Amino acid sequence: MNLTEQLVALQIVVPLLSAPVVALLRPRWLAWAATTAASATAFAIAIAIALGVREGRAFGYQMGSWPAPYGIELAVDPFSAVLLLIITGASTFALLGGRLSVDTQIEQQRQPLFYAAWLLGLAGLAGIAASADAFNIFVFMEISSLASYVLIAGGPDRRALPSVFKYLIMGTVGATFYLIGVGLIYMMTGTLNLADMELRIHEVGDQSPILVAAGFITVGLALKAAVFPLHAWLPNAYTYAPHAVTVFLAACATKVALYILLRFDFVVFQQNLIGHDVKFSYFLMPLAVLAILVASGMAAFERNLKRLLAYSSVAQIGYIMLGASLVNHAGLTASIVHIFNHSLAKGTLFLAVACLAMRLDSLRLDGIAGAARNMPWTMAAFVVGGLSLIGIPGTAGFISKWYLIAAVLGEGPLGFLLVAAIVISSLLAVVYVWRVVETAYFQSPPDGAVPAREAPPEMLILTWTAALLNVYFGFASDLPLSLSSAASALLMGHLP
C-alpha cells in the first residue's frame, strides 16, 4: 500500500477505528495514552497533508475505489488542510495538556468511554473537513455532534446537563435543516457529490426547491456555527464542559460548521443562483457586525471566566463571517487566516483556564483575584493568549485583524463603518481581557483563601507551547497565510 495515497483516508480512519479500542482499555492512563497517540498520529498526518497541499499537490481519495459521483469522494484542498490542522492540533494539545484536568473532573471508571467519545469527536470533525460528499458530511456531522454532546455532558457540574440538552436540540435542528437542504438538492440534481452538484445545479438554479435548499443549508449550518443570533446554545455549553473539552471544542467545533457553510455556499451556490453573492452579503454582514459588537459587549460584562471567553468566541465568529461576507479574495483570506489564528488564541486561553481550574475553586472573576501571585506562569500565558485575541502586533491575532481591516477598507465608504465596528470591538476585547488581568494581578486574594500553587508542570509546558505558537505565527505567518490565500483563491475561483 502506498502511504501517501492513503494519507487522506488514514486521517479519518486512525482516530475513528481507535475509538472502539480505547473504549475497552483499562487502566485509565492506557486509554489516555492510546487516545493521545491516535490524535498525535492524526496531527502528523494533517501536517504532512498541509505541507503537500502547499506545494500544490492535490489529495483526492475514492472510498471503496468507486469513482465519484457513484461512490464517496474525499478531497483535501488548502481550505480543508487548514481545518484539519486546527482540528487535530487542538485535540492533541488538549489531550496532552488536559490529562490531569480530566483526572480531576471525570471518575476513573468512566474515562475510557470519555476518551472513546473524544476520538469519535475528532474523527467526526476531521471527516467533515476531508469529505467532498454532501451526505457524507452529514453522517460525520452526526458522529461529531453526538460525541461532543457526550463530552460536554461529562462535566462535574450538574448544570452541564441542561446546557448540553439545549445544545443537543439546537444542534439537531441545525443538522436536520442541513439534511433537508441536501435532500432537496438531491431531488433536483440526483447527485450528492459537491463537485458534481456544482455542475448539475446550474440548470435548475432558479427553481423553488433549490432556493429553499440554499436557505435551509445556510440557516442550519449557521445554527451549528453559532452565528449571531443563533448562538444561544454556545456560552453555557462551553462554560460547563470539562475544561479539556472546552479547549478542544472551542478551538475547532464551530469553525468546522463555518467551513461547510462557506464551502457549500461558494462551491455550489454562488455561481448558480442569480444574485446569490449580493444576498449572502446583505444577510451576513449585518449579522456579523452585530455579533462582533453585541457579543464583545456581553463578554465585557460577564463575570464567569469561561463564559466570558465563550462570548468572545461568538464575536470572533462574527469576524470570520464579516470577512466572508465581502465575497472577495482579500476578505476570504482574512476570514480563513482568522479561523486559524483564533483557534490558537482561544486554545491558549482555555488551556490557561484549565491550569487555573486545577488550583482554584471558582472560575468567577472574584475567584481568580490575586491568582497571578501564586500562579505567575499560568497567568502570563493567559496574557499572551489575551494579547493575541485583542490583536496586538507580534501575535497571531494581529495578522488576521490586519488583513481583515485591509480587506474591509477596500469596500469604500461602507468600509470605514466596518472598520469602526472592528476597532470598537477590539477595544471591548481590551476591556474584557484587562478585567481578567487586573483581577488576577492587582487584586488581593479573597480573605481566608488557601494560597494556590502553580499549575502542574506538564500542563504549563503545553499552555506555554500554545502561547509561544501565538507569537511564532505572529511573525512567521507564512504557512497560514499561504494556505488561506490559496484556499480563498480556490473558493473565489468558483464565482463567475
Place this chain on the structure above:
Amino acid sequence: MIIVFAVFLLTLLVITAVAVVRTENLFVAVMLMAIFSLLMAANFFILDAADVALTEAAVGAGVTTVIFLGALALTAEKERSRLTGRGLALGVVAVTVLVLIYATFDKPRLGDPEAPVHQHVAPWYLEQTPELIGIPNVVTAVLASYRGYDTLGEVFVVFAACIGVLFLLGAPPPKRTTPRPAATSGLRHHLVPQVVGRLLVPFIVLFGLYVQFHGEYGPGGGFQAGAIIATGLILHALLEGEKASIRAIPRGALFGMVVGGALLYGFVGVLGMLLGGNFLDYSVLHSDPVKGQQYGIIAIEAGVGIAVCGALMSIFHAFAARD
C-alpha cells in the same frame, strides 16, 4: 389507488403528530410515537422503500418505544410544566412549513421516470450492480459497497450513541432520599403474556437472522436484523426480568458486540488497504473482484448487525437496570 392510500396514511400521520405534541401524558406520547413510526413505515413501504420501512418498523416502533418506556420509568408520567415561548416556537414551525410547501412547487412529480434522481447515478447503479457485485438487491449494494463509507459512519453513530448512554448513566447517581419500590421481576406473574411471549422470542430471533443473511437478495441487512434480534431479546428481558436477561448475555458481552461489530467493519476496510486497494475496497479481497465484493458485503453486514444489536441491548439495559 396508491394516492388514496398515501393520502390516508399521511392524514393519520399529521393527526398523530399533533396528538403527540398536545398530550401532557408522556406515556400516551410514547405510545403515539410508536404509532407514528408504524405509519411512517407503511408510508415508506408504499413508496417501495422496503429496506427503510423494515428499519423504521423495527427501530422506531419497536426498540425506541421500549427505551422511551425505560426512561419514563426513571422519571414521571406527566409533563410537569408547559414550556414558555410557545408563540415563538409555533411561529418558527409555521414559517418552516410554509417554506417547505413552497419548495414543492417545482418538484418533479412523484414517480416521474424523467426526474433527475432517476436519470443520473441511479441508472448506473442498476446497470452496473449485476456485473460488478452480482447481488439482486441494489439497495444493499449501494449501502454496503458504493456508499459503504457512509454506512461505516452510521455504525459509528450507533456506537457513539451507545457509549454516550453508558457514559451518562454510568455517573454515580445522586443520593436518593426515598426508597424506591422493590423491582418487579418482569412479567413472571402474568401467565398469558409469558406463554405467548416465550413462543414468540425464538421466531423473532430466527426472523432476524433471516433478514441478516437474506439482505443481499431481498429487503433487509445488518441494521434491520440487529434491531429485530434486539427486539426479541428485549421481549425476553421483559418476560423473564432484567436479571435473567443479563445472566443470559452479560453486559460486558453486549458491549463487546458493539466494539467487535464496529471493528469488524473497520477491519474489512483496512484489509482492502493492506491488499492494495482503497479503504473499503472489497474487490481485492478475492482473486475474483465480484466474489470479493460479496465477501466484503457479507462481512460488513455481519459487523453492522452485531454492533446494532449489541448497542440497542446495552442502551436498553442501561435504562432498565438503573435503580
